[in-house]
Amino acid sequence: MSATSPDQIASDIDDIFDEENSIPKRQLSYGKITSDALWTNNAGLVQLLGLCPLLAVTGNVINGLGLGIATIITLTCSNLIIAFTRNWIRKEIRIPYYVLVIASIVTIIDLSMNAITPELHSVLGIFIPLIVTNCLIIGRAEAFASKNDIPRAVLDGFMMGLGFALVLIALGAIREILGSGTLLSGASIMFGSIAENWTISLFENYQGFLLAILPPGAFLVMGLLIAFKNIVDKRIKAKSV
Amino acid sequence: MxxxxxxxxxxxxxxxxxxxxxxxxxxxxxxxxxxxxxxxxxxxxxxxxxxAENQKAMLLKALNEIIPQDSYDNDLLNNKIILKKADTGFINDTPVYLATQSNQPTTAIFEVTTNNGYSGAITLLVGVNATDNTITGVRVVKHKETPGLGDKMEIAKTPANKTPWVFDFNDKSLSNPKLERWLVKKDGGDFDQFTGATITPRAIVNAVKSTLLYAEENMDNLFSLEKLNASVISHQQENN
Structure with a gap:
């Protein structure tokens, strides 16, 4: 193809502006979006997006749950806003625009939580700035929310967040059991005084296994989780043949 | 659009x-x-x-864990002086909250920072009784120690059937135990370390000890400084 003239570029861009043309003809079903997000194309296990916060905070279940909730909220909001504004955003400026939207959402969530639920914020507070470093959010904005209608984008955001959260919780649980022999320690900081007795000590006088809690342990357990998913997928495939 | x-x-x-x-x-x-x-x-x-309100309330809540609310009658958050690090030997400027009852000094609460932890600074609140220099309580307010190991000094991370580690400091002073016993047990002292973490408790015991040493020398000065400071603050407010 010969060099594109400025006129053509301009008319291409105008096409993107046209609301009718920007929605793909074939739309994914809600069921497919859900199963993709939770299993087939899981953010943590398959796309391997957002590994930095994923590995950094999953020393125990409660931390995993905290980052999971914060991610679900941010991803749902950012997908909503990006799907809502998708017809007005020219393609040359979409990346800075996504960064703008995500950074604003994270700041607004951070400030509002600090004002409305200070107790929860004191627990989740450290995770919220981490979300800006999570390429999962911008990945979904580019790959899904900018090409789909609002209900689908919101569902995708929520389910992708949920899939990510489930991996965080599984990783946190395994590392906490191996590393300190407990489960749900520190639950009361998140759930208040009712959760004071939720902590389960699995072994008496467990000496701890430092490797599981430190970052290398995160990589090892993550590798095992991915291997486990691949085995399950193989079994399912073998059965269906 | x-x-x-x-x-x-x-x-x-x-x-x-x-x-x-x-x-x-x-x-x-x-x-x-x-x-x-x-x-x-x-x-x-x-x-x-x-x-801002929430942060004040949280700070007050932390301070009230160290001194009972009925043991003072002044406005604790505004009766604060800041010890410059050059004058004290602490590694940072150290805020001190001074509690009084009927204008009599009761407790000084030091917000001490130590750098000797496993990772990064640990900030502690150390309450010292103004009359006999015993500890009214120690709380860890900020730290970055390894989750699951070093963070056992947080009360929230202590299992419900165990006594939180920081309670060991209650009512201790420089004569109880003796100065040379202000070490973790591993180093021949009187304070427990916790499983898998010695560096964190060692840093905290040390920080509490140096706070007590400072308090013993300067307790009277602190409360007279506070009066001076209060007059400065009220003067500033008038100007505003």
């Missing part, structure tokens, strides 16, 4: 369509940046007071 396009169109000439496209893109990005900043600014405006 037609009107946004109309606004954007009105800014640019139609002669050169390539530069038109670029200008449109730039202007729409500027517009969306403006909208985003607008929402962030509004949120900040709406939440700023509440956040």
């Amino acid at each position: 037609r009107f946004i396009r109309a606004i954007l169109d009105s800014f640019v000439s139609e002669n050169d369509s390539h530069s038109v496209a670029m200008k449109k893109a730039g202007l729409s990005l500027a517009l969306f940046a403006f909208i985003s900043v607008f929402f962030v600014a509004i949120t900040d405006k709406l939440t700023a007071n509440k956040i």
